[in-house]
Amino acid sequence: MGSTGTVLRELRGAQKSAKGVSLYSRYVNRPAGRVLAAGAFKAGMTPNQVTLVSALFTYGALAAVALVEPSGTLAVLVCAALVIGFALDSADGQLARLTGRGGPDGEWLDHVVDCGKLVLVHTAVLISFYRFGELPSDAWLLLPLGFQLVAVVTFCAGLLREQLGRAAASARGPSWAVPAAPASPVRAVFLLPADYGVFCLVFLLLGAPGAFRAGYAVLAVVHTLFLAAFLAKWFRELKALRAG
Numbered sequence: 001m002g003s004t005g006t007v008l009r010e011l012r013g014a015q016k017s018a019k020g021v022s023l024y025s026r027y028v029n030r031p032a033g034r035v036l037a038a039g040a041f042k043a044g045m046t047p048n049q050v051t052l053v054s055a056l057f058t059y060g061a062l063a064a065v066a067l068v069e070p071s072g073t074l075a076v077l078v079c080a081a082l083v084i085g086f087a088l089d090s091a092d093g094q095l096a097r098l099t100g101r102g103g104p105d106g107e108w109l110d111h112v113v114d115c116g117k118l119v120l121v122h123t124a125v126l127i128s129f130y131r132f133g134e135l136p137s138d139a140w141l142l143l144p145l146g147f148q149l150v151a152v153v154t155f156c157a158g159l160l161r162e163q164l165g166r167a168a169a170s171a172r173g174p175s176w177a178v179p180a181a182p183a184s185p186v187r188a189v190f191l192l193p194a195d196y197g198v199f200c201l202v203f204l205l206l207g208a209p210g211a212f213r214a215g216y217a218v219l220a221v222v223h224t225l226f227l228a229a230f231l232a233k234w235f236r237e238l239k240a241l242r243a244g
């Protein structure tokens with residue numbers, strides 16, 4: 001793998017399935033991650049180093065949300081840093097598959113960074129609301145706490161569903177494995193509001209506090225509805241595994 005073009009072609013063949021992925025992740029975040037993974041490969045970086053750079057962009061942006069008074073300039077910088085951090089979050093896995101250097105340590109580090117991100121992003125919004133928001137009511141301070149609960153439960157429940165499903169498939173043997181369904185374009189559109197990349201874009205409104213609060217509140221409601229649907233779906237699937 002000499003040229004960057006060759007590396008990109010190899011990375012295209014090392015992609016995860018598009019099943020259950022929104023249009024943003026499929027057509028924006030993963031391609032951006034592919035370019036960043038190629039650059040990281042040429043620079044001799046390891047997947048874990050890419051994960052840490054991703055954390056630097058994301059956590060730095062969220063610290064700015066909490067500590068700096070909102071403005072149009074801050075909004076653009078925060079959104080750009082969050083989008084880059086998310087693309088790097090895709091790049092580390094792509095680089096791991098390309099180089100064969102992935103392992104449980106890398107997966108663990110990636111999930112730790114993701115978990116910290118989910119907690120910190122809503123904590124940062126809460127602090128920003130409290131310090132700079134000029135809120136119509138103190139009840140708005142409950143919104144980031146509720147959104148944080150929804151995000152953490154979704155993350156943890158999804159991980160458990162994945163791990164328990166793998167354990168059940170492994171225990172029953174390869175003959176029991178169910179072939180993966182093809183990616184659905186309708187589902188890809190439907191999942192857009194729940195995509196973290198779309199959530200990052202709401203920070204473009206940070207310089208207009210009222211618009212940001214409205215956009216953030218809408219996403220909080222949407223994510224809550226998605227969580228209810230996901231929990232029901234995952235519970236049915238795990239119950240079917242027990243009965244099967």
